[in-house]
Amino acid sequence: MNEELRYRGRIAQVGIYLKKLIRMFVYQNDWKMLPMAALIGGVVTFAVGGSLFHTQEGTLSGCFALVCVCIWNGFFNSIQSVCRERPVIKREHRSGMHITSYIAAHMIYQMILCALETVIVLFICGQAGIAFPAEGVITRFFIVDFGISMFLITYAADMMSLAISSLVRNTTTAMTVMPFMLIFQLIFSGGLVLLEGPAAKLKSITAAKWGLQNLCALSDYNNQPMVTLWNTIWKFRAMEIDGQYPIKMMTDYIAANNMRDQLLQESGQYNMNPEYVREAANILHCWGMLLLIIVLFAVLSVILLEFIDRDKR
Amino acid sequence: MSWFRIATWFFTSLGIWGILKKYDKATWQAWIPGLRYYRMGQACGREQDGFNCLVLEIVSRILTTVANFIPQEGNVYNALGLLALVLVIMLLVFEIRVAAGLCQSFELKKRWIVLWVFSSSIAAMILGFLKRFQPVHLLARMDEEQLAGTQPAVLSAPVAAETIGEGLSVHVKERTARDFGKTRYLLKDIHLNIPNGSLVLLLGGSGAGKTTLVNAITGYEKADAKILLNGTDVYENYNEVKYRIGFVPQQDLLRMNDTVSKTLNDAALLRLPVNVSAKERQERIDAVMDVLGLSGRQDGLVAKKSGGQKKRISIGTELISDPDLFILDEPDSGLDGVIARELFEKLRSIADSGKVVITITHTPDRVADLFDKVIVLARDSGKVGRLAFYGSPDEAREFFGKPSMEQIVLSVNSKNEGGEGRADEFIEKYARSTAEKEVTVHE
Numbered sequence: 001m002n003e004e005l006r007y008r009g010r011i012a013q014v015g016i017y018l019k020k021l022i023r024m025f026v027y028q029n030d031w032k033m034l035p036m037a038a039l040i041g042g043v044v045t046f047a048v049g050g051s052l053f054h055t056q057e058g059t060l061s062g063c064f065a066l067v068c069v070c071i072w073n074g075f076f077n078s079i080q081s082v083c084r085e086r087p088v089i090k091r092e093h094r095s096g097m098h099i100t101s102y103i104a105a106h107m108i109y110q111m112i113l114c115a116l117e118t119v120i121v122l123f124i125c126g127q128a129g130i131a132f133p134a135e136g137v138i139t140r141f142f143i144v145d146f147g148i149s150m151f152l153i154t155y156a157a158d159m160m161s162l163a164i165s166s167l168v169r170n171t172t173t174a175m176t177v178m179p180f181m182l183i184f185q186l187i188f189s190g191g192l193v194l195l196e197g198p199a200a201k202l203k204s205i206t207a208a209k210w211g212l213q214n215l216c217a218l219s220d221y222n223n224q225p226m227v228t229l230w231n232t233i234w235k236f237r238a239m240e241i242d243g244q245y246p247i248k249m250m251t252d253y254i255a256a257n258n259m260r261d262q263l264l265q266e267s268g269q270y271n272m273n274p275e276y277v278r279e280a281a282n283i284l285h286c287w288g289m290l291l292l293i294i295v296l297f298a299v300l301s302v303i304l305l306e307f308i309d310r311d312k313r
Numbered sequence: 314m315s316w317f318r319i320a321t322w323f324f325t326s327l328g329i330w331g332i333l334k335k336y337d338k339a340t341w342q343a344w345i346p347g348l349r350y351y352r353m354g355q356a357c358g359r360e361q362d363g364f365n366c367l368v369l370e371i372v373s374r375i376l377t378t379v380a381n382f383i384p385q386e387g388n389v390y391n392a393l394g395l396l397a398l399v400l401v402i403m404l405l406v407f408e409i410r411v412a413a414g415l416c417q418s419f420e421l422k423k424r425w426i427v428l429w430v431f432s433s434s435i436a437a438m439i440l441g442f443l444k445r446f447q448p449v450h451l452l453a454r455m456d457e458e459q460l461a462g463t464q465p466a467v468l469s470a471p472v473a474a475e476t477i478g479e480g481l482s483v484h485v486k487e488r489t490a491r492d493f494g495k496t497r498y499l500l501k502d503i504h505l506n507i508p509n510g511s512l513v514l515l516l517g518g519s520g521a522g523k524t525t526l527v528n529a530i531t532g533y534e535k536a537d538a539k540i541l542l543n544g545t546d547v548y549e550n551y552n553e554v555k556y557r558i559g560f561v562p563q564q565d566l567l568r569m570n571d572t573v574s575k576t577l578n579d580a581a582l583l584r585l586p587v588n589v590s591a592k593e594r595q596e597r598i599d600a601v602m603d604v605l606g607l608s609g610r611q612d613g614l615v616a617k618k619s620g621g622q623k624k625r626i627s628i629g630t631e632l633i634s635d636p637d638l639f640i641l642d643e644p645d646s647g648l649d650g651v652i653a654r655e656l657f658e659k660l661r662s663i664a665d666s667g668k669v670v671i672t673i674t675h676t677p678d679r680v681a682d683l684f685d686k687v688i689v690l691a692r693d694s695g696k697v698g699r700l701a702f703y704g705s706p707d708e709a710r711e712f713f714g715k716p717s718m719e720q721i722v723l724s725v726n727s728k729n730e731g732g733e734g735r736a737d738e739f740i741e742k743y744a745r746s747t748a749e750k751e752v753t754v755h756e
Contacts (some may be wrong), residue, residue, distance in 0.1 A: 005586040016582050028570035091566045198388050
């Protein structure tokens with residue numbers, strides 16, 4: 001009898017839910033994510049920003065810290081967003097809501113949120129006096145390439161937590177699972193510990209690994225000086241051998257002849273990482289992997305929520 | 314295996330043998346690891362935990378066997394070891410939960426769990442062989458699906474009334490659920506026709522199948538049934554009919570941090586057809602707000618509204634699509650008498666506009682005069698939800714010989730729930746009365 005009646009399809013419903021999420025941003029205090037992003041960005045920049053882009057060690061630790069900031073922001077953006085309203089979603093699904101529309105609205109909303117957070121963190125970095133290189137690899141400007149990379153890392157982490165939020169039944173479980181996911185990401189990024197064997201293969205599935213590779217490659221890690229060797233040698237200046245101080249003599253000679261920078265640059269050449277090569281293909285590969293993670297976890301969120309009607313009352 | 318471990322295993326199994334005997338379960342299962350926890354779990358109302366024990370025990374045995382064929386120095390062996398450790402911790406947790414169920418069943422203090430954990434052999438021997446420890450049945454404390462029996466009582470079925478073209482026709486043959494390989498019957502033989510314009514009260518004790526019936530009618534959880542709404546088969550045309558059914562759950566499932574007007578507007582966008590213009594949509598929203606007494610209260614967040622207003626907003630989100638069938642699960646829970654009465658009067662007016670309105674409530678007598686029909690569900694002696702009565706409130710009082718709806722519920726509730734335990738009697742009586750009516754009609 002009502003065969004001619006048509007109801008709002010997927011695209012129209014995306015608009016309904018997107019507007020709803022924007023209202024939640026205002027009324028449900030989701031806006032607090034933005035000052036939080038500024039705060040954590042500021043703390044990290046203060047701690048590791050000084051030697052970023054200057055030395056291999058500073059670049060690695062700085063990029064790792066920025067990856068941590070991105071993953072932290074991404075995870076917190078949406079870890080509770082679905083599970084906190086799961087019974088409401090179930091009710092609306094029974095009334096005609098499309099799960100694909102709901103997740104698509106979340107994807108658009110979270111994309112805006114992640115972009116804003118990236119801009120805020122970059123702004124904080126700039127205010128903290130970090131001098132970004134000028135020339136980019138994909139675009140003309142380094143800051144644009146770096147911003148796109150940070151956005152993709154944040155967004156990939158965001159989509160992972162959206163999938164977790166779609167899987168678990170309540171916010172308590174979500175907040176219990178989140179630290180494990182965070183630790184997994186950070187350990188398997190390859191920035192903290194040297195991974196070998198099966199663990200090294202496992203890191204390819206983390207956003208942190210591709211994010212770190214992306215930022216280090218953009219920062220031209222391989223062509224930067226390495227200071228660890230010089231600093232280590234410096235510690236042995238007081239070493240006495242047969243009444244003489246050969247290490248002190250050597251370091252004094254290097255310093256007196258202005259060869260220190262050359263040594264640091266040379267030692268950097270021996271510490272290259274093939275994953276961090278500054279080439280467009282490498283950067284695009286990292287972006288592609290991050291996009292793949294985003295798509296996979298968004299699809300997973302849809303699949304998980306399609307079973308919401310099976311939730312026990 | 315050391316002698317100590319053999320002795321522990323023997324005495325634990327022997328003790329569980331005694332426990333299973335006290336529960337009238339097959340005692341040989343006490344000697345099979347995993348299975349014995351499953352059986353004990355079943356007996357003490359912790360079936361899911363017992364089942365988890367069984368699965369974990371099987372998986373850990375498989376892992377142990379596999380580990381014997383793998384070199385002891387290697388990543389795979391280490392990974393298996395880690396997995397085995399996780400499984401053992403999980404197994405311990407579920408065994409503790411079964412032990413907690415045993416304590417509840419034997420009416421013991423929780424400290425017995427500690428004894429079970431540290432020396433299951435001693436605990437099992439005490440519970441299994443000392444006569445002063447006897448289990449009590451915990452079935453009355455289980456939820457609806459666990460309560461459902463596997464064998465319905467042999468009772469007459471009410472004669473299926475002829476299907477009507479208008480209104481709601483319900484013909485539930487049975488609604489079953491699979492539970493650990495067993496078929497549990499949640500509902501059986503429920504046949505009724507509700508004309509349009511009826512406000513219907515759905516009554517029944519805990520576990521009688523009220524929510525199951527509602528879910529079967531709405532198509533949320535399909536039964537072996539034929540449900541017709543104004544002549545349209547709900548199951549066959551679910552994607553179309555779901556927009557004509559409004560279901561208001563017991564809890565106010567709303568986004569508390571959204572405004573009232575936007576909540577209703579979004580509900581209208583979702584539930585109304587696309588050919589409804591913005592003007593018509595707004596008129597519909599205004600009409601619903603007017604009917605529910607929400608006019609002038611559309612500003613502000615849902616969270617800031619009172620309990621009664623939240624309930625009305627929840628009703629409004631379903632009413633917005635002008636559904637033909639409107640079902641409310643305890644709409645008056647948490648509301649005081651006056652507000653509840655007002656709410657039911659509004660439901661009465663919705664029914665009067667030609668809709669079928671079905672409500673579940675646990676305090677029916679304060680609003681009993683507003684209803685056209687009463688459905689009484691009862692759990693038969695086989696623990697299956699059946700139809701004990703369908704008719705007007707006055708007919709219900711006469712049929713059960715009780716002056717109030719609450720006393721009607723008590724009459725069909727089981728004795729261990731504080732009722733009279735007369736469910737089978739009334740189910741049979743109602744089935745006979747429908748048969749007699751049918752004969753009279755044909756004569």
